[in-house]
Amino acid sequence: xxxxxTLAVAARVLTQLRRDHRTxxxxxxLPCLVIAxxxxxxxxxxxxGFDALAPALLALIPFIVMFLVTSVTTLRERTSGTxxxxxxxxxxxxxxxxxxxxxxxxxxxxxxxxxxxxxxxxLDLSLEGPVWMLLVVAVLDAILGSALGLFxxxxxxxxxxxxxxxxxxxFPQILLCGLFVDRDLLPSFLDGVSRALPLTYxxxxxxxxxxxxxxxxxxxxxxxxxxxxxxxxxxALTLRRQTD
Amino acid sequence: MMKNGVAVADLGVVRGGVEVLRGLTxxxxxxxxxxxxxxxGCGKSTLMRAIVGVQRITRGSVTIFGExxxxxxxxxxxxxxxxxxxxxxxxxxxxxxxxxxxxxxxxRTRIDDCLALVDLGAQRDRVVGRLSGGQRSRVSLAVALLGxxxxxxxxxxxxxxxxxxxxxxxETFHRLAEAGAAVFVSSHVMDEATxxxxxLLMREGRIIADSSPDELxxxxxxxxxxxxxxSLVEES
Numbered sequence: 146x147x148x149x150x151t152l153a154v155a156a157r158v159l160t161q162l163r164r165d166h167r168t169x170x171x172x173x174x175l176p177c178l179v180i181a182x183x184x185x186x187x188x189x190x191x192x193x194g195f196d197a198l199a200p201a202l203l204a205l206i207p208f209i210v211m212f213l214v215t216s217v218t219t220l221r222e223r224t225s226g227t228x229x230x231x232x233x234x235x236x237x238x239x240x241x242x243x244x245x246x247x248x249x250x251x252x253x254x255x256x257x258x259x260x261x262x263x264x265x266x267x268l269d270l271s272l273e274g275p276v277w278m279l280l281v282v283a284v285l286d287a288i289l290g291s292a293l294g295l296f297x298x299x300x301x302x303x304x305x306x307x308x309x310x311x312x313x314x315x316f317p318q319i320l321l322c323g324l325f326v327d328r329d330l331l332p333s334f335l336d337g338v339s340r341a342l343p344l345t346y347x348x349x350x351x352x353x354x355x356x357x358x359x360x361x362x363x364x365x366x367x368x369x370x371x372x373x374x375x376x377x378x379x380x381a382l383t384l385r386r387q388t389d
Numbered sequence: 390m391m392k393n394g395v396a397v398a399d400l401g402v403v404r405g406g407v408e409v410l411r412g413l414t415x416x417x418x419x420x421x422x423x424x425x426x427x428x429x430g431c432g433k434s435t436l437m438r439a440i441v442g443v444q445r446i447t448r449g450s451v452t453i454f455g456e457x458x459x460x461x462x463x464x465x466x467x468x469x470x471x472x473x474x475x476x477x478x479x480x481x482x483x484x485x486x487x488x489x490x491x492x493x494x495x496x497r498t499r500i501d502d503c504l505a506l507v508d509l510g511a512q513r514d515r516v517v518g519r520l521s522g523g524q525r526s527r528v529s530l531a532v533a534l535l536g537x538x539x540x541x542x543x544x545x546x547x548x549x550x551x552x553x554x555x556x557x558x559x560e561t562f563h564r565l566a567e568a569g570a571a572v573f574v575s576s577h578v579m580d581e582a583t584x585x586x587x588x589l590l591m592r593e594g595r596i597i598a599d600s601s602p603d604e605l606x607x608x609x610x611x612x613x614x615x616x617x618x619x620s621l622v623e624e625s
Binding site: 149150153154155157160161164168225226227229231232234235236301315328387388389 | 404405441442443445446459461464465467469471473474475476477479481484488489491492493496516529534536
């Protein structure tokens with residue numbers, strides 16, 4: 146592995162994104178609009194529905210977006226022959242994976258910073274914990290999404306197939322993460338399943354930051370990082386230097 | 390065994406139950422432009438992939454500079470151009486080369502040299518996706534030359550190029566060979582054969598002739614390589 150190559154991969158991915166103005170605009174603006182829509186839905190209602198749901202949404206958005214973006218981008222690398230070319234060069238698989246993680250982590254940081262600013266400054270999201278913690282969770286979440294997207298791209302032959310993995314892998318996590326039904330109230334089997342899914346811990350961490358002045362999210366973050374590492378290792382296994 | 394060339398011994402590749410390569414044996418030395426000619430579907434690309442080390446092989450061996458094809462130590466020393474240009478369509482010509490140069494770790498000045506070699510200096514700041522097919526494959530070729538490779542493997546590099554440029558590229562291949570590289574070029578256009586120092590004619594996964602263009606014409610009594618190919622096929 147080499148820092149030079151990792152940084153070159155990250156810089157290249159960012160340059161490609163910069164070229165694609167529409168994708169860039171959607172990456173940065175869309176999360177803000179979704180948060181604003183959520184706020185609007187609750188404006189005429191009593192209670193603090195927005196405060197309860199917004200942190201979860203801030204965890205979900207970077208995960209979903211980066212999952213999609215990475216699975217399609219790496220699928221393109223696989224089908225266009227650029228990945229094969231890179232693997233025939235002195236490029237470590239780790240350079241490739243970390244380069245992507247770094248680039249999309251940065252994008253996620255910008256994306257979440259905007260969304261969090263909109264939520265806390267303009268939409269009065271009441272937050273007990275520090276804002277920077279929300280950002281840390283969002284970035285780790287995005288990298289997790291990237292790592293998973295990279296892994297599943299190995300099982301898709303077309304971009305159509307790659308996009309279909311989103312509902313397959315992400316929807317169950319959204320349903321079970323505690324957003325719709327409190328996890329304590331789920332049937333015990335489903336509660337068990339939810340504990341085995343990474344997004345549960347991301348939403349958990351976000352809610353802790355929203356509800357506690359001194360949130361302890363280290364355990365949640367550790368689980369997210371562990372899932373990310375596992376997905377990256379699995380992703381590395383799908384990068385084959387020799388194919389049929 | 391050749392220490393500074395390519396040695397292929399009894400190479401077989403089976404893909405999806407089909408025998409794509411059926412026991413090939415040959416050697417390619419440095420300083421030569423070797424042409425791999427045959428109709429499309431005869432296994433040329435598979436053979437090139439096996440030499441570069443990205444193709445899983447079923448039997449036999451491919452040895453490059455004394456190491457098994459695909460060995461880590463070889464990754465600096467081989468330049469490979471696939472049939473479809475493997476470059477990033479959404480980056481400019483210069484951005485593509487800068488990226489691959491960073492991966493290879495070579496000097497940046499090499500980028501301009503390679504652009505000049507493929508005559509793309511004027512297009513350096515254009516986005517690759519907006520270039521013509523021929524220009525795109527030249528970007529891919531420029532990337533392969535970045536690392537000053539000792540073995541250059543080119544899968545149909547001259548398809549769709551205008552005759553002047555094609556001539557210039559063949560001159561470039563010969564210059565690389567004169568500088569000591571082994572150059573391996575495939576083509577399905579038989580009239581490119583005369584530009585090679587040595588010819589390997591392929592058909593249905595086998596090599597049916599291995600000689601210089603002149604020897605081939607002499608042996609078969611044919612006026613051109615196309616006719617020679619036909620008479621070899623009819624003989625067998």
